[in-house]
Each structure stands twice: as structure tokens, then as C-alpha cells.
Amino acid sequence: MIKIKEIANQLFQLPQTISLIYAFNSTGKTKLSVGYKEITKANNGGKHLGVYYNAYSEDLFVWDNDEPHFNENAKLEVVYSSLNKFHSLLLDTDILEEKLSLYHPRYKFILNLYDDSDREKGIKSITFFVNDETKEAIKISRGEERIFIWCFFLALFDSGSWTEAQNAHFFIDDPVSSMDEHNIFTTAESITKLIDSTYPKKKIILTTHHIGLFSILADRLTKGHKSSKYKEDTAIFLLERNAKGELKLNNQNGAFLFHLHLLKTLDDAANTELFSYHFVLLRQLLENISSFLGRGGIGFALSQIELEEDPNIVAERINSLSHKDTYKTQSNKMSEPEETMFRDILGQIISTYKFKF
Incomplete structure (x- = not known):
């Protein structure tokens, strides 16, 4: 059975500067950060190579x-x-x-x-x-x-005061585990700023159970306006256990599970409370559907469902609403027209593609 130590060593050996890892709660994210610390110290004469933010930080x-x-x-x-x-x-x-x-x-x-x-x-x-x-x-x-504690560590990360001996990497474990939904995009913005200010001098490993944070960061690093800078130097994984309970760091085989979890997250939000960042997740879901059907962009997936408006116009609106500048306002709640559009599109996706989750 693959152990945390082996996963940590796999991460340590990666050539990419940025590693983004999604995992369900209780999968072993915090243990992975501890395992990574042990691996890096063992390779550095028992001395710290980096700085960590995890459950123990609080x-x-x-x-x-x-x-x-x-x-x-x-x-x-x-x-x-x-x-x-x-x-x-x-x-x-x-x-x-x-x-x-x-x-x-x-x-x-x-x-x-x-x-x-x-x-x-x-x-x-x-x-x-x-x-x-x-x-x-x-x-x-x-x-x-x-x-406050998260920002305290962010400030330490970004202060530039680290000695060369402890300056190799930052390992951030579940920064939004205790924050409400209003702060998801703000936290994504703070992490993006950290990456911008330290890349490529330091490795950054980030784990999260929050599919919204994961999706926003994955989108920015691989598809956003700075993706040309980061895409080839970013590794994106799912940390999951298979039916036998074996832990794996998976960058391909867990995609279907991820899509279903993404869909369930959106459906739960549509039935409770919708925030602006959910448009980022909706766009990612549409992109995944189009990709699965052998086409690029969200327009094709939208053209396959029954919408009153032109799919191209709807696609432009979704792209606009999921753009990062949208979130510079203090309110992260969707407006009533946005909620109506969101629920209509999601309902049509579920109805058309017969997803079960």
C-alpha cells in the first residue's frame, strides 16, 4: 500500500514549481504536509528547507x-x-x-x-x-x-526575510478549511499574489478540500491571462483513495470523480446560496463536458442544451462573470438575474446529460 511518505517523496521529486492538489477531507492532506517536511529535512541534514501552513499553525x-x-x-x-x-x-x-x-x-x-x-x-x-x-x-x-492567522502566515511567506536554508518552498495545507464562502475568492486572490511575488524562486505546494478554491486557482494557473507564465510549470493532482483504501496522487484517473463532485457542489449551491465564484465552477464544468465530447470551449456544451438565448451570448456572459475582475467588489453574492441564469443552465445540464451524483 502506498504510504504518505511515498506520496510526499513523489511531490518532492516533481520538476514543477507549483503543485495544486485537491482532496476530500480526511484523505490525508495535513499528514502529507508533515510527510513532505520530513522528506525535505531528511534530504537536508535534518534542517528545514521550507515553511508550512497547516492545521498545526493555528x-x-x-x-x-x-x-x-x-x-x-x-x-x-x-x-x-x-x-x-x-x-x-x-x-x-x-x-x-x-x-x-x-x-x-x-x-x-x-x-x-x-x-x-x-x-x-x-x-x-x-x-x-x-x-x-x-x-x-x-x-x-x-x-x-x-x-488573521492565515494573513499572518501570508505576510511571513511574502516578507522576504527567510534565510537561504529555509527558502526553498512554501507548503500551504487547506487555507480555507475554516473560512466561510464569502472569502473563497479573496483567498484565491491572496494565493495568486503570493505566487506572483515568489515565482519562480520558491516552490509552492497547496492542498485543499474546497473545490471552489481548487477550481479558481487551477483556472488561473492554466487558462487565465497569466497561464502562459505558469501553465507548463504547474502540476495539478487529485489526492484520493481507491476501493482498496490505497492512497494515490492522481492527475488523470480521478477526473470523473472530480467532475461529479463539481456537479454536486454546484447543485447544492443552487439549492442553498449562490456566490459569484460558482460561475467559475460552472464554466469549468462546461469546459469539461465540451472536452469530453471532443470539442473546445464552453459554447459547444451550451449549444447542446435548451436555452432561450443564443449559446454564444450566454457563453460570453459566463466568461465575463467568471473573470477575476468581477470579484474586486466587496459583495460576493450573485444578483437575482445571475441566480436565475445560473439555475437555468445547471438544470439544463443535468437534464440533458443525465448526470447522476
Whole structure:
């Protein structure tokens, strides 16, 4: 049976600079990031070659609620680790504020040093506040906290303060595991910016269970306006277990399962709540159908279903709505006409092609 260590070694041996991996929850994404760390350290005399963001990253941040003083000095403590020596650029620049700005936080914050003000020790804690005058400490929500931690690591990744010994790669495991749907495209944008700023100097490996994030990034890296730069240097995989429970890093055989999961995701969204990024997924589904039928582009798949409008016009509209500039607005919800069009197209796809999922 193939083990995580073998999958990690397979990733390590890849020539591509960017690896994008989709996997269901509980498949082993976090174990893969740990396995990759062990493989790279073993090949580097036991020393770190890169930096990691995974489920363990949040454990480095712990709330001190200051219960004896009725939360007067509540703050988010930063557990001391080997990362502290890289905190200096967060103290000297606005890079953390820049990363957070994409998420439009309602709070402000202060990065607190240790009592002896020794900057070499890094950041001891973070105080959050809303009122600029009083700076009265507040406790941010769990969702806000997770976004802050993600941006904290993004800022560290992008700070340029890493030593050569730990500068080979970034491994990002499930950055949206705890974020709501409103932030999917924002997170995709933040990752795209990270790739733009570090490519091709550092390898970036990203795993996710979120099909929306996976699809948006895959689309940008292989079909977007910068795809000529990244396409040939990007490896895209599905991490999955077969009927025997064997783990595989699959770039072809898992496609059918991926399409069905994509379709189910869109159907679930159509029956609950639709966001703008779902047009990216819809376009990808249409492209996959056209490709399966031996044709390129989404127009052919649209021409095979019963639509009131010209399929070419509908195709142009979908392409426009799935373009990245559409998502620069603060609202990520679809408008009512967009929802109607989306549900009509999806319903016709399911009816015409008799998908079962």
C-alpha cells in the first residue's frame, strides 16, 4: 500500500514549481504536509528547507482572555517557535495590514513585543481593538481569528526575510478549511499574489478540500491571462483513495470523480446560496463536458442544451462573470438575474446529460 511518505517523496521529486492538489477531507492532506517536511529535512541534514501552513499553525496562537480583569487586556498570545526570528518585517512594514485588507477587517491591532522589548524574540501577542482613541481590547470572532492567522502566515511567506536554508518552498495545507464562502475568492486572490511575488524562486505546494478554491486557482494557473507564465510549470493532482483504501496522487484517473463532485457542489449551491465564484465552477464544468465530447470551449456544451438565448451570448456572459475582475467588489453574492441564469443552465445540464451524483 502506498504510504504518505511515498506520496510526499513523489511531490518532492516533481520538476514543477507549483503543485495544486485537491482532496476530500480526511484523505490525508495535513499528514502529507508533515510527510513532505520530513522528506525535505531528511534530504537536508535534518534542517528545514521550507515553511508550512497547516492545521498545526493555528496552535501557535492562543487567547489570553484576562479573566481576572474582566477581559480588559484580552490578547492573542503567539507561542514562541522557530518562526519568531522571522517576525521583524511584520514589525517594520505594513505587510500584515496589506494582506488583511483583502478581507476588509472591522478591527485594528497592535503587535506586542516581549516585556524586555527585545525585537529578536519576535512578537509575543496581538491586541485587537476598534476604537482608535481608547484602544479598548476586544476579542475577535473565531472566523476573524482564523483569517488573521492565515494573513499572518501570508505576510511571513511574502516578507522576504527567510534565510537561504529555509527558502526553498512554501507548503500551504487547506487555507480555507475554516473560512466561510464569502472569502473563497479573496483567498484565491491572496494565493495568486503570493505566487506572483515568489515565482519562480520558491516552490509552492497547496492542498485543499474546497473545490471552489481548487477550481479558481487551477483556472488561473492554466487558462487565465497569466497561464502562459505558469501553465507548463504547474502540476495539478487529485489526492484520493481507491476501493482498496490505497492512497494515490492522481492527475488523470480521478477526473470523473472530480467532475461529479463539481456537479454536486454546484447543485447544492443552487439549492442553498449562490456566490459569484460558482460561475467559475460552472464554466469549468462546461469546459469539461465540451472536452469530453471532443470539442473546445464552453459554447459547444451550451449549444447542446435548451436555452432561450443564443449559446454564444450566454457563453460570453459566463466568461465575463467568471473573470477575476468581477470579484474586486466587496459583495460576493450573485444578483437575482445571475441566480436565475445560473439555475437555468445547471438544470439544463443535468437534464440533458443525465448526470447522476
